[in-house]
Amino acid sequence: MKKMKKIAALFLAGAMVMSMAACSGKSDNKTTTAAADETTETIAESTAETKADAEMGPIFADLVENGVLKVGIIGNDPTFCFHTVQDGKDALVGFEVAGMYEMAERLSEYLDREITVEFYESDFTGCMSALQANQVHFVTRLSPTDERKQSWLFTDVYHKSNECYVALKDNVDNEKFTGTLEGVTVCGQMGSIDITMTQHLYPDAEIQELGMVSDLLLSVKNKKSDLACMNAVSAAMSIAANPDLAVVDSLTWEPTDEFDKGCGLCMAYGNEDFADWASGFFADITEEGLWAQMQSDAAAQLDETALEDFIVE
Structure with a gap:
């Protein structure tokens, strides 16, 4: 719509230039020059807008x-x-x-x-x-x-939040939940930074990549996984909805930019x-x-x- 208005303005300005050019007298020459300048400015604005549109991602x-x-x-x-x-x-x-x-x-x-x-x-x-x-x-x-x-x-x-590990409440004191988590199965959301950080922090853990947070919780409850890794917000929601789950406080970690940006x-x-x-x-x-x-x-x-x-x- 803006471009259409500018095109109309060009035609109007052009008509003004032609009309004034047909008149005689020195004073009219100044008016003609002003109209021409305005036309040039309008053309420049239209060209700039077209260029800006062309450069849009x-x-x-x-x-x-x-x-x-x-x-x-x-x-x-x-x-x-x-x-x-x-x-x-x-x-x-x-x-x-x-x-x-x-x-x-x-x-x-x-x-x-x-x-x-x-x-x-x-x-x-x-x-x-x-x-x-x-x-x-x-x-x-x-x-x-x-x-x-x-x-x-x-x-x-x-956004950035702490990294947490959720386990069955009666299993939070598992002696395996230390060191490099050797012999521990940890599940996390596929493609998540939670998985990446767990692999860095606990290189001996066995990793399972699943879909949604609910899939992680079900895996822990069915004892297919020992731990579910997730951000602190999701962990809080998970234990609020499932009284038989708890966060393993000893594994909660505040990520550095090196691992979690x-x-x-x-x-x-x-x-x-x-x-x-x-x-x-x-x-x-x-x-x-x-x-x-x-x-x-x-x-x-x-x-x-x-x-x-x-x-x-």
């Missing part, structure tokens, strides 16, 4: 054209992302979900057009497959490891402009205190419905 270009922010989000992980009931209907909530809605609002202002959000909720494998197929713009909550950065572009880190948004290279904008977005809402408020609000939304997926028998 794929995400921004798609947002401008279609107005939908396509988010790949790893589901069933309170308080990041979980389901609850609102007004009698199932609702996807969590502080990452709230963050994406806020991102859409600020993108609407930035791009001067309405931006809505579309969530693709799956596990790590499903989300990465969707990203590779260009079905989503990015995947949330992934750690920018050196290996991943060889293939994918990341924003700055927006935290998590950010993962997207295809070529979207450096969007990655920079998104990093600025997270910095802004953190400074404003909004990011912390979203996390508190998400915790307040936890109820029996939200914990249902964590209850495993």
Whole structure:
């Protein structure tokens, strides 16, 4: 629409130049020059806008054209992302979900057009497959490891938490839960930084990569795994929903950047402009205190419905 207005302005300015040029008199020459200058300026603005559009990365270009922010989000992980009931209907909530809605609002202002959000909720494998197929713009909550950065572009880190290990409550004092965890089977979510850190910290542990957090808990309860590794937020939800599980405090670890750089948004290279904008977005809402408020609000939304997926028998 803006370009159409500028094209119309060019025609109008051109008509003014031609009309004034047909008149005689020195005073008219000044007016003609002013109109010509205005026309030149309008052409320059239009050219600059066209150039800016051409230099947009794929995400921004798609947002401008279609107005939908396509988010790949790893589901069933309170308080990041979980389901609850609102007004009698199932609702996807969590502080990452709230963050994406806020991102859409600020993108609407930035791009001067309405931006809505579309969530693709799956596990790590499903989300990465969707990203590779260009079905989503990015995947949330992934750690920018050196290996991943060889293939994918990341924003700055927006969240980081302690690493915890969950076991059966009557097994938390297992004498094997020391040293390198030799003879201990540890399960974790496929592709997660939890697995990577466990391999570094406990090289003799036997690793099992599974899908969702509920799969990890079931593996521990069925004694197919001795421990389930996960972030502190997921661990808290897990033991709240399952009284027979507990965190092994002696194994809780505050990760250093060497092992856990935290998590950010993962997207295809070529979207450096969007990655920079998104990093600025997270910095802004953190400074404003909004990011912390979203996390508190998400915790307040936890109820029996939200914990249902964590209850495993």
